Amino acid sequence: MREGSISGYKLLPVPQAWGGGSGGAADGGAMAQTSRPLHPRLRRRSPSPSLRDREDRNSQSPETTDGGRRHEPVRPSIMTYIHAFESFAASLIGLPISHVWRGHGSAIFVECGKLEPVTRRDGSTGNPQGEVSLGIEWSWRIEDRTAIRCGSWSEEELWEPALNLLRDARIERCELFGTLPEVAITTDGEIRLLSFSTTDGQPQWHFVDRRNGPPRWFIVREGRLDLGDGSERTF
Numbered sequence: 001m002r003e004g005s006i007s008g009y010k011l012l013p014v015p016q017a018w019g020g021g022s023g024g025a026a027d028g029g030a031m032a033q034t035s036r037p038l039h040p041r042l043r044r045r046s047p048s049p050s051l052r053d054r055e056d057r058n059s060q061s062p063e064t065t066d067g068g069r070r071h072e073p074v075r076p077s078i079m080t081y082i083h084a085f086e087s088f089a090a091s092l093i094g095l096p097i098s099h100v101w102r103g104h105g106s107a108i109f110v111e112c113g114k115l116e117p118v119t120r121r122d123g124s125t126g127n128p129q130g131e132v133s134l135g136i137e138w139s140w141r142i143e144d145r146t147a148i149r150c151g152s153w154s155e156e157e158l159w160e161p162a163l164n165l166l167r168d169a170r171i172e173r174c175e176l177f178g179t180l181p182e183v184a185i186t187t188d189g190e191i192r193l194l195s196f197s198t199t200d201g202q203p204q205w206h207f208v209d210r211r212n213g214p215p216r217w218f219i220v221r222e223g224r225l226d227l228g229d230g231s232e233r234t235f
Contacts, residue, residue: 137204
């Protein structure tokens with residue numbers, strides 16, 4: 001604070017603003033908007049805890065230091081992922097279904113293209129994996145043009161005959177459907193495999209593309225199609 005006099009009149013002290021300055025406001029300047037908040041270590045702190053908290057919130061800029069302007073992390077738009085899936089789906093046309101196998105419970109896996117052997121951690125031989133893999137944890141069905149041939153709630157004695165309809169067929173179409181994306185593949189024999197989760201949470205399917213570089217994983221996360229590297233939890 002500064003004091004002075006003009007022609008014998010004494011000037012009252014003028015408080016300096018807290019937080020880098022907005023004049024002599026009664027709240028110490030904490031309520032004023034500042035275009036360039038000072039770094040917390042450089043600001044003079046308000047004596048009021050509530051005002052200090054507001055100053056801290058107004059001054060935070062964790063993503064950048066260029067003049068205090070906030071830049072949020074950029075996440076690809078949903079349309080970017082949809083376009084990526086459409087391109088991926090088009091590349092599946094004509095790809096053979098080389099292997100179909102059952103996992104735990106009602107989980108099924110469809111391996112497409114050239115197969116590679118898989119060795120489990122204990123040294124035993126596992127199911128081979130294809131260039132492209134589709135996994136569905138539960139709630140799926142297999143249908144033809146006139147009826148549902150089998151579903152995950154069908155008697156298990158119907159499962160293998162229905163899965164046989166997929167084996168050695170070729171993919172004719174792959175598509176997403178539903179507000180929460182589910183997946184369907186159609187073969188050249190007009191057999192369709194569809195995922196359709198009936199439990200709470202997210203649709204339980206994933207596609208893995210191992211062609212042309214590191215594997216790409218298409219999954220559903222927070223109700224949206226997502227594209228990752230396999231580090232996300234699936235099943």
